[in-house]
Amino acid sequence: MMTTIDPGWRNQWExxxxxxxxxxFSWEEIGAYREHFEHLNATLDDGAKWRDSGIEAGDPLAxxxxxxHPHRFDERSRAFMLDPRLRxxxxxxxxxxxxxxxxxxxxxxxxxxxxxxxxxxIYLQVHPGTCLAAWLAxxxxxxxxxxxxxxxxxxxxxxxxxIPADTERSFTRTxxxxxxxxxxxxxxxxxxxxxxxxxxxxxxxxxxxxxxxxRRSLIGHYATGRAEAIAxxxxxxxxxxxxxxxxxxxxxxxxCGVLEDDHGRTxxxxxxxxxxxVTAPH
Ligand SMILES: O=C(O)CCC(=O)C(=O)O
Numbered sequence: 001m002m003t004t005i006d007p008g009w010r011n012q013w014e015x016x017x018x019x020x021x022x023x024x025f026s027w028e029e030i031g032a033y034r035e036h037f038e039h040l041n042a043t044l045d046d047g048a049k050w051r052d053s054g055i056e057a058g059d060p061l062a063x064x065x066x067x068x069h070p071h072r073f074d075e076r077s078r079a080f081m082l083d084p085r086l087r088x089x090x091x092x093x094x095x096x097x098x099x100x101x102x103x104x105x106x107x108x109x110x111x112x113x114x115x116x117x118x119x120x121x122i123y124l125q126v127h128p129g130t131c132l133a134a135w136l137a138x139x140x141x142x143x144x145x146x147x148x149x150x151x152x153x154x155x156x157x158x159x160x161x162x163i164p165a166d167t168e169r170s171f172t173r174t175x176x177x178x179x180x181x182x183x184x185x186x187x188x189x190x191x192x193x194x195x196x197x198x199x200x201x202x203x204x205x206x207x208x209x210x211x212x213x214x215r216r217s218l219i220g221h222y223a224t225g226r227a228e229a230i231a232x233x234x235x236x237x238x239x240x241x242x243x244x245x246x247x248x249x250x251x252x253x254x255x256c257g258v259l260e261d262d263h264g265r266t267x268x269x270x271x272x273x274x275x276x277x278v279t280a281p282h
Contacts, residue, residue: 003088009196013093017155018187018197024085025136025192033138033218036076037067037105048073052171060208061171064107071103078103078242081220086134087240090196094132094224099245101131101234102221109214114146114205116165116175117184119154120221121199125231125250129224131199137189138216145215146208148187148195151178155198161256161273169207176202177259179266 003024012019025033041049041064050068055061070077080086081100091097101124108114124131141147157179165175178184182202187195197203208215223230223237229248230237236244257268 003085005089005092009089010093013196013198016150016152017201018150018152018195018203019093020187020189021089021194021196022190023192024089024194027192030138030191033076033080033136034216037107037138037216037218040067040070040074041065041107054167054173055171060109060112064109064112066107067103067105069102070105071100077105077218080136080218082238082240082242083220084240086194086220089194090132090134090222093196096225097240098132098222098225099227099247100220100238100240101126101223101230102219104219104221106217106219107214108146108205108208108216110145110208110210110212112146112208113167113169113171114207115172116170117149117151117178117202117204118162118172118174118176119159119200119202122159122162122256123231124199124221124223124234125229125252126199126223126227127229127250129227131230132222132224133195133197133199134220134222135195135197136218137191137193137195138218139214140190141215141217142188143186143206144208145210145213146205147189147215148203148205148217149184150187150195150197151182151184151202154178154182154202155200157200157202158255158257158268158270159200160202160268161258161271170204175204178202179259179268180261181266 162174229250255270
């Protein structure tokens with residue numbers, strides 16, 4: 001069955017850099033994901049689990065670390081990444097079929113820190129073009145349990161230079177300054193909704209302040225279809241039929257923007273930088 005494409009998505013994509021496809025996954029599918037990833041976390045060898053630095057014993061994230069690239073060892077994650085509904089929506093909105101780069105699963109249990117604002121393209125380094133994400137809510141999410149936050153319109157900004165993050169609130173250590181004319185907004189979602197967002201869009205999340213609600217999400221990351229290079233960490237890039245695409249390793253380097261105040265308005269000054277060889281996810 002063909003997926004229904006909302007004619008407004010393309011405009012939202014161009015204007016805001018994101019849109020939400022509501023109820024794209026059913027309750028049965030969501031229930032199965034919850035059970036599956038709980039089981040995977042309980043049974044995976046410790047050595048096979050992704051460990052972000054700075055997460056000590058006793059941190060809620062020590063018991064529930066995020067999963068990185070689960071599609072490389074888990075059939076269900078791979079099937080999610082290659083799901084025809086995601087393909088049809090992205091292809092309709094972008095006008096071309098993207099390639100598949102990465103999966104992640106976040107448990108974000110009660111009390112867990114969030115992930116500071118960032119732009120994914122800094123890490124994926126897709127050239128030419130950019131990356132994009134399909135972020136499936138596996139729980140209802142809102143400000144209290146640390147829903148995703150986005151800065152509408154920030155996909156039109158260049159990559160910005162990262163600065164230190166508040167590690168009381170974020171398990172990652174860097175963040176992005178937000179231009180004063182722009183606003184950080186919560187994306188409140190129901191389990192089963194999918195948020196699609198552009199690789200330059202500034203996004204992140206605050207801690208889960210609830211006592212009893214997880215904020216799980218299953219995420220696919222993609223590269224626009226004319227990509228010829230991506231950071232080494234994301235190789236191999238796959239087509240939606242599961243075959244590998246031959247692309248180069250992105251050389252890194254380039255420039256990032258620093259925000260300066262120009263009589264109450266933000267001016268972005270580009271500075272040369274060397275983007276690091278990417279050995280870890282965003
Ligand atoms: O789910 C989150 O809190 C952050 C996810 C994220 O940054 C991403 O998928 O790129």
